[in-house]
Amino acid sequence: MNKRILFSLRSPYREQLDVVGFQFGHGRKSLAIVGAMRGNEVQQMYVCSRMVQELKKLEARGLIAGDCEILVVPCVNYYSMNIGKRFWAMDNTDINRMYPGYDQGETTQRIADGVFSEIKGYEYGIQLASFYQQGIFLPHVKMMDTGFTDPEIMKDFGLEFGIIRKPRPYDTTTLNYNWQVWETKAFSVYANATDEIDQHAAEEAVNAILRFMNNRGIVKVKTPPGYITAILNESETKQIRSEHAGIFFSMTEIGRRIERGDILGRITDPFEGELVSEIRSPVSGTVYFAYHSPLINAKTVCFKIIK
Amino acid sequence: MIETVASVGLAVHENLRIQKRRIRNGISNTRLSLVTGTHGDELEGQYLAYMVGSFVDRHIDLLDGVLDIYPALNPMGIDSITRGIPMFDLDMNRVFPGSRDGTMAEAVCAAIVDDISGSDVCIDVHSSNIFLKEIPQIRISVPTAEILVPYAKLMNVDFVWIHDAATVLESTLAHTLNTRGTKTLVVEMGVGMRITKEYCEQLFDGVLNLMKQLGMWNGETSTVREPVISEGREVGFVNSDAAGIFVPCADFGENVKQGDHIGDVLDPLTGTVVEKVAAVCDGMIFTLREYPVVYGGSLLARILQPAGGEPK
Numbered sequence: 001m002n003k004r005i006l007f008s009l010r011s012p013y014r015e016q017l018d019v020v021g022f023q024f025g026h027g028r029k030s031l032a033i034v035g036a037m038r039g040n041e042v043q044q045m046y047v048c049s050r051m052v053q054e055l056k057k058l059e060a061r062g063l064i065a066g067d068c069e070i071l072v073v074p075c076v077n078y079y080s081m082n083i084g085k086r087f088w089a090m091d092n093t094d095i096n097r098m099y100p101g102y103d104q105g106e107t108t109q110r111i112a113d114g115v116f117s118e119i120k121g122y123e124y125g126i127q128l129a130s131f132y133q134q135g136i137f138l139p140h141v142k143m144m145d146t147g148f149t150d151p152e153i154m155k156d157f158g159l160e161f162g163i164i165r166k167p168r169p170y171d172t173t174t175l176n177y178n179w180q181v182w183e184t185k186a187f188s189v190y191a192n193a194t195d196e197i198d199q200h201a202a203e204e205a206v207n208a209i210l211r212f213m214n215n216r217g218i219v220k221v222k223t224p225p226g227y228i229t230a231i232l233n234e235s236e237t238k239q240i241r242s243e244h245a246g247i248f249f250s251m252t253e254i255g256r257r258i259e260r261g262d263i264l265g266r267i268t269d270p271f272e273g274e275l276v277s278e279i280r281s282p283v284s285g286t287v288y289f290a291y292h293s294p295l296i297n298a299k300t301v302c303f304k305i306i307k
Numbered sequence: 308m309i310e311t312v313a314s315v316g317l318a319v320h321e322n323l324r325i326q327k328r329r330i331r332n333g334i335s336n337t338r339l340s341l342v343t344g345t346h347g348d349e350l351e352g353q354y355l356a357y358m359v360g361s362f363v364d365r366h367i368d369l370l371d372g373v374l375d376i377y378p379a380l381n382p383m384g385i386d387s388i389t390r391g392i393p394m395f396d397l398d399m400n401r402v403f404p405g406s407r408d409g410t411m412a413e414a415v416c417a418a419i420v421d422d423i424s425g426s427d428v429c430i431d432v433h434s435s436n437i438f439l440k441e442i443p444q445i446r447i448s449v450p451t452a453e454i455l456v457p458y459a460k461l462m463n464v465d466f467v468w469i470h471d472a473a474t475v476l477e478s479t480l481a482h483t484l485n486t487r488g489t490k491t492l493v494v495e496m497g498v499g500m501r502i503t504k505e506y507c508e509q510l511f512d513g514v515l516n517l518m519k520q521l522g523m524w525n526g527e528t529s530t531v532r533e534p535v536i537s538e539g540r541e542v543g544f545v546n547s548d549a550a551g552i553f554v555p556c557a558d559f560g561e562n563v564k565q566g567d568h569i570g571d572v573l574d575p576l577t578g579t580v581v582e583k584v585a586a587v588c589d590g591m592i593f594t595l596r597e598y599p600v601v602y603g604g605s606l607l608a609r610i611l612q613p614a615g616g617e618p619k
Contacts (some may be wrong), residue, residue: 009603012550012574090602091438092390097475104546107604132396169477170401241410245316270319295318299411 001056006073007114009107019076019115024055027067030218032119032184033126033209034073034175037096038087039080040195043202044128047191048074050206055219063220070218071122076115097170099178116178124216125179126209129188131289133301137190138254138288139204141229144177149185151231156215157189157208158226160255161288161306165234192254230306238285238305244277246270248296252287252303260284264303267296283307312377313418315411323383325415327422330363333371337523340423340489341514342377343432345400345480347384347391351497352432354507359514372523375426380419380480388500390436401475403483420483427521428458429491430514431481437499438598439606442560443506445534446493448472451485456536459492461520463513463531465560466593466611469538498597535591535611543588543610547572547601549581557586557608559595569608572601588612 002023009017035041035048051072058064075081080089087094093108100120101113119125131137140161141154154162171177179186189208192201211226213219242248246267252258258281267277279302289304296302313325341359343352356378363370379385383393391398395412405416423429435441444466445459452469459467476482484491494510497503516531518524547553549572557569563586572582584607586592594609601607 010550107602110604169474172474245318297318297411298316299414301410
């Protein structure tokens with residue numbers, strides 16, 4: 001293993017920001033794994049730290065394929081993590097909206113450029129991603145449909161679902177999108193939680209990444225059997241919004257198979273306790289996202305169902 | 308008449324309400340929409356909205372048309388000094404056109420677009436953020452320049468910046484409205500979290516002049532200034548390479564020569580100048596850093612070059 005600094009940035013008042021990468025194996029740039037780019041992506045950093053542990057063991061036992069180099073970047077934005085902010089502490093910009101970056105540009109553009117110059121050129125890229133809303137996901141893999149990456153490759157993760165997202169204009173500055181523009185086959189792995197550690201989901205994400213690496217010939221490793229991944233377009237999933245606001249109670253769990261008409265959640269009046277809304281599923285399927293906060297506004301996505 | 312454009316229930320005993328005021332007089336249906344408050348830390352438009360609304364009220368007989376004033380597209384952001392919509396990761400100006408069946412932010416954006424669409428002209432007023440100060444200017448993307456520059460010239464701004472189109476900007480209110488045929492001008496002026504009265508007064512004259520040219524204002528108006536148009540001219544960007552405290556020594560709006568000393572980045576701990584900042588090109592400083600603390604990459608100034616300059 002070679003631990004090295006990929007990018008540094010001086011701060012006027014803090015220790016220098018050093019983005020650290022862990023390099024395993026030698027030769028062809030095979031796989032880059034990127035964890036936390038936002039300050040609350042603790043689970044994403046944790047999954048990467050677990051990958052570093054696993055790769056150390058595999059390297060020691062000679063199980064990384066010859067002519068394969070793997071790079072793991074557990075955390076890009078620990079400056080924000082250390083002060084409890086999600087975005088860049090100074091100007092609240094999101095590093096994951098700055099790719100491919102610009103070395104003569106603004107601070108977060110320079111960070112994105114510095115990191116991207118190190119992580120581009122790999123055959124595969126995996127980002128441990130988080131969602132902008134408070135909620136938990138069934139571990140799954142997602143890719144943006146740019147026409148470059150074959151969606152069937154998602155099956156190699158052995159997660160239950162592989163989801164294809166049609167990029168929107170604001171997606172064009174994300175790492176995942178730009179990786180593909182620079183001809184890296186890029187995937188986002190969702191490991192359930194964000195600002196808390198979910199050991200079980202982290203284990204599942206680590207196994208999925210190891211399974212992918214094994215199936216792609218990058219490492220030799222035995223993992224627990226995975227799923228036969230169902231590949232589907234994001235537009236085929238059903239998004240359920242709250243019709244009312246108040247105190248939210250989830251009545252289901254992610255991963256649960258539900259039938260049309262099943263009650264998924266309840267919303268009560270925050271002052272009088274009266275039931276103001278029952279959230280029923282309009283479709284049969286599997287719950288893959290559940291809102292996770294006691295308070296809910298109207299028109300908030302509270303569940304996503306894979307039909 | 309005050310109308311609610313969108314309303315969404317918040318968790319505890321409150322609704323998010325986007326409001327507008329419609330001022331109508333005469334027989335003409337010519338409609339101007341004055342829109343501001345998309346970013347909660349940009350307040351220059353608040354004073355402009357007040358000035359225009361109160362002046363037209365006092366001289367209502369001179370109005371022949373419809374003036375819609377939307378002072379706060381992101382009221383929770385303004386209330387909490389939050390640039391975006393509180394508890395929502397995305398910049399509101401990256402969510403347009405939104406979706407009626409979407410999430411709270413998407414549904415609100417869709418309602419706003421539906422409401423403004425059909426205006427003869429829309430003026431979308433922004434300030435800079437808290438870090439930079441801007442001279443009063445209108446920003447127009449290249450594909451819409453031919454249609455919009457004649458209107459921008461009526462607005463009494465100092466500068467019209469015609470910039471390249473970018474995919475990410477397709478999610479803005481201005482792009483959405485222009486795509487739907489509602490001519491929309493994006494104004495940038497001043498600095499975040501502050502009101503610069505002289506700039507608001509300058510824009511006020513521009514708004515009345517635009518209304519007059521649209522045939523919906525019968526009162527006297529002031530002569531407006533001829534803006535500098537960026538067409539065929541390059542903009543030079545001056546970014547800090549060091550971290551520290553930026554202290555400028557050039558003035559806002561000043562014409563400088565390439566290499567001129569325009570400021571220093573200082574280290575208060577060691578008492579040293581860590582970077583002497585020089586102009587990257589000849590031209591006029593139209594953006595200058597207002598917030599002193601800088602990292603490598605922080606934007607310090609933008610300079611509009613004379614015609615024929617090289618990209619910097």
